[in-house]
Amino acid sequence: MGMPSITISFTEMAATAVQRGDRGIIAMILKETSLGLIKNPIVCTSAEDVPTSLKKENQEQINLALMGYINAPKKVIAYVIQDSAEDYSEALNYLKTVKFDYLVVPTVETDEQTTAVVSYVKAQRAANKLIKAVLPNTTGDNEGIINYATEEVMVNDKKYTTEQYCARIAGIIAGTPLSISCTYAPLSELTDCKRLTKEEMDAAVDAGKFIVWWDGEKVKTARGVNSLTTLTDKKNKQFQKIKVVDVMDMIANDIRMTAEDSYIGKYPNKYDNKCLLISAISNYFDRLITDDVIQSYEIGIDVSANRAYLKDNGENVDSMSDDDIKTANTGSYVFLTCKLSILDAIEDIVLPIAI
Structure with missing residues (x-):
């Protein structure tokens, strides 16, 4: 007679759990001067899917996210808005109906929209849509906000600011299998980063900052923590681990x-x-x-x-x-x-x- 249907459903879900966890989905909000022939959303599973109609900076952001870690992210879902948009409400409202794991916005700090995105993530999590966001220099004090806080990283002579490199960090996290963590993930493309002392790095991690560091030979991530710093009986230290x-x-x-x-x-x-x-x-x-x-x-x-x-x-x-x-x-x-x-x-x- 076989197993009852609900048992089968849970068994099937469990059988794909690790596979799904290994390959997360990244949502990205991009800005363009003109949308032209761009149709939202743009879905990319590899570099070949990245539209050449996007400006070079936006193509690079998608490619940074797709680099991943042990695995590449399952896909990047990019929603493009015009440069003249006063806020991200159009994109955020669309993303309410889309399944994804991590949100990243390469211009969020420049556009002064960090607070709005933090509020959005917290509201979505409260409504049981358990998304996370990788944001630059953001004291979110929430397990759904990853506060990437390294001032700059370098690829030879080229420098990336904190907000410009959030897409890469989101890709690393989304590409990390559930059985391991993103702690000490090597960033082989980087040649250097803003260097901190051991005391400064410890203080950063304790403050809920996700950073990368130079170990004397290469750049790699520090401890994989989110921005949560206020602990309670219901949210202990485990909730600080990505x-x-x-x-x-x-x-x-x-x-x-x-x-x-x-x-x-x-x-x-x-x-x-x-x-x-x-x-x-x-x-x-x-x-x-x-x-x-x-x-x-x-x-x-x-x-x-x-x-x-x-x-x-x-x-x-x-x-x-x-x-x-x-x-x-x-x-x-x-x-x-x-x-x-x-x-x-x-x-x-x-x-x-x-x-």
């Missing part, structure tokens, strides 16, 4: 979308079907363990939430056992509790050497 947030966002998106497509509205809300959902999600997590994305998990019915729901609906919960609470009718609600242990990458090695 890798960990990418995994959390992927899991949240996968579970929400698969449940919407294969579960919600399609099963009576009885205990057996709640267990079916738990089993299907467990299969998904089991695959992520196999693929070294997470280490362990716990998932089950949230008895406390069930009890609160029943009490609010007039049930005498004091006379009910935990099993009664767990199997009770909770209307249209399925209250679950989950705890994950997400695998980070090796980034800190402690090796005292005794002589």
